[in-house]
Amino acid sequence: MLSAVETISIFQKQTEPKVFASGEVIFEEGQPGDVMYGVLEGEVKISVNGKVIETIKAGDVFGTGALIGINNRTYTATAKTDCKLAFLDEQRFLFAVQETPMFALEVMRSYSQRLSNLEHQL
Template sequence: MIQSSTDRLLLVEKVFILKSLSIFKDTPEHILADLAPLMQEEELDENTLIFKEGEMGDCMYIIHQGKVKIHKRDTVLAILKEKEVFGELALLDAETRSANATTDSSCILFRINQEPFYELIESRPEVARGFIKILCERLRAQNEKSVQLK
């Protein structure tokens, strides 16, 4: 990815970032182009608490740079790296966070809030259709796994 002439990323480049994520790999770029403007850049120092367990979640995060630790008190559940996302289901269905998220290094994250996302869905039904498709594919894959396990 080349750096833009300005400090911030171009919307086109944000689309490339979204497309590189596993959850959006099958979503057409022209749909992601509507989602890209909702990405809010956040620069965080190491050991900054992103959200707390039990808090109401209403946004998802994309790690652009750095590492994020998902933990319950001192027990680390996962270390997430670049191009990984967390809290993606909160985008569609607000629920309490099941664990804490803290930066493990200095990080640049992109945050997508639920409310503007809902507004986008309202005006661009194809975005919702894209998401429904992703969810259906995940569900189908999950079903196949269950059948195989049986």
């Protein structure tokens, strides 16, 4: 299992982070997606149909469905606080998985846990 620090280090190696102000929408439910995100700093709230189901903190990943065949976002992600996010497209994700195979397991665990949380909230 990778620690939050190890997960963040994978994202920090990949690309320039994006900064979002508190309250800013990162992506909306139903939008097409082609990147996943890693929280470097701050918090992101995840909501479905306007109901907050989870808060994601530094070291966590979200938006992974976009890289495993889910064409449209299944939830809305909004910056809960000012935050800095790194992102991976499919090519960079595959490179990260080749370099650190445990990263793939962490992404799958995160996705599975988020799906489980979503099912219990609805």
